[in-house]
Amino acid sequence: MQVTETLNDGLKRGYSIVVTAGELDEKVNEKLVEAQPDVEMKGFRKGKVPMALLKKQFGQRLLGEAMQETIDGAMTKHFEDSGDRPAMQPEVKMTNEDWKEGEDIHVDLSYEALPEIPEVDMKSIKLEKLVVKADDAEVDEALKNLAETAQDFDDRKKGSKAKDGDQIVIDFLGKVDGEAFEGGAADDYPLVLGSNSFIPGFEDQLVGAKVDDEVEVKVTFPEEYGAANLAGKDAVFTCKVKAVKAPKAAEINDELAKKFGAEDLAGLKAQIGERLEAEFAGAARAVMKRSLLDALDKKVSFELPPSLVDAEAGQIAHQLWHEDNPDVEGHDHPEIETTDEHKKLADRRVKLGLLLAELGQKAEVQVSDAEMTQAIMNQARQYPGQERQFFEFVQQNAQMQQQLRAPLFEDKVIDYIFELAKVSEKEVSKDDLQKAVEALEEE
Incomplete structure (x- = not known):
């Protein structure tokens, strides 16, 4: 040869x-x-x-x-x-x-060829970590919101008409072509109007109903309805209204705490405080990550493969075009031209991507099977009822696995650099942290 x-x-x-x-x-x-x-x-x-x-x-x-x-x-x-x-x-x-x-x-x-990546002295990188403590007012506000989600219902004054958001208690019997069907009847059923838990159009026809009213609700089952014998069929439900109840926030007490798995109200407040501080820490990490990437971008320079930059610029342009044209779901659209702004952003992404990959490889950073499984499960939750099919699809699709693995690997490399860099903590208010996060979104 x-x-x-x-x-x-x-x-x-x-x-x-x-x-x-x-x-x-x-x-x-x-x-x-x-x-x-x-x-x-x-x-x-x-x-x-x-x-x-x-x-x-x-x-x-x-x-x-x-x-x-x-x-x-x-x-x-x-x-x-x-x-x-x-x-x-x-x-x-x-x-x-x-x-x-x-x-x-x-x-x-x-x-x-991929370029030679220069060495980086991570210990010379200085970063600031924003720290926000959850104060009593923030915990109380979160507790109030929690109580609203765990709402109770009180009977409205006799003769009151049901409003959107009210809970009505009904007996109902549904028929298709004059015949009752399995699963189409119930007694003392509590239905929150506006919850969209019934067939489209069902709840709307009960707005304005009063106790002892009998309402004939006429609906059409969706074409994609789960029961094939009902899909696309017209149905009539005879509904007897037995109660009309107005929503009210649950009382903030030990009983509410037990509903959310805490022993008492003090325990629930402690849980809320921990959750808030975890959310603040996640936002602060995003801010510090951006600071690190900015520092690396300034610190390191090397030649970039034009093919990678062009491909990334094209992807950025395509993504931004679809964000500006949300009505276009497919890719049957005119060719999208890349601009200098797209190329500038692509240069940064390619450079940082190659740099982080090199640092991770040298540090022997690995994404474990358990971490991948968790990532797939998190993604699968976006497809209710099809979690298993999604899981199997990812297992058989190497490209999809790489898409899920890449951000996990990057975050582990970022954490590795955080450990080596000089990180100082700065306690700030929730508003200051929010402004820092908003600044990220504007860039």
Whole structure:
């Protein structure tokens, strides 16, 4: 095998590779020797078919496979010898397309190499960690909101009409084509109007109803309804209103605390305080992460592979275009041009991505199977009822796994750098932290 360099310009590399006919023939012979013990042919015992006959019978069939393996092997050896790591999939082209058996194979290999990443003294990086303590007023406000979500209902004055948000207690019987159907009846059913827990249009027709009213509710089951015998069918529900109740916030006491798994009100307040401070810590981490990335961006400079930058700029432009045109769900739209602003942002992202990947590799940062499983489960919750199918889809899709693994890996590298950097704490108010977070969103 002969390898000749044809291009060395910045990170761009080009090579001409010649695989001789002899090397290719040797590869075919290796495959025949490997297969010989299992080959049976009329007139010969198993494993005793002469090599010449095997080659005549199977050589042509093995030639294409041998060519691919030989070229792949030549590329692998080149990258091992050169130490280059391609930024994207290398371009491989066979130049003697009119090749005939017995001739050498000529292949052109081109790619952009990943750059050498300079060393970074993480201990020289200075960061400020914002710290917010949950005060009594914030805990009381969160407790009040919690009480509203755990609302109770009190009977309205006799003769009051039900309003949106009220709870009504009803007996109902549903019929399709005059016939009652399974699951279409209940007694003393508490229904909160506006909760959208019933078929679309059902709750709207009960707004304005009073105790002892009988209301005929006419609805159409959705086409995608779970029960096939009801999907798309018109139905009539006879509803008897037995109570109309107004919502009220639950009382803030030990009973409320027990509803949320605490022993008493003091325990619930402690839980709320811990949750608030965890939320504040998460926001503060995002602010400190941005500060770290800004510091690394200023501290480090190296040549970037143009193909990676162009691909990232195109992705940014595409994403921003869809954000500006939310009505367009598919990708049947005009070609989106990248701007200097897109390229500037792409430069930063590619540089920091390569840098963090290098730092993580040198520090032997790993994403564990347990962390991946948790990430997949968190994502699967976005697809209620289809969690298992989503889990199986991710297990069979390497690209999707990488999409989930990448942010986990990045966060672990960020945490690794935080441990080495000089971090000072600064206690601030909730409003100050909020302003810092808003500043991130504006950039």
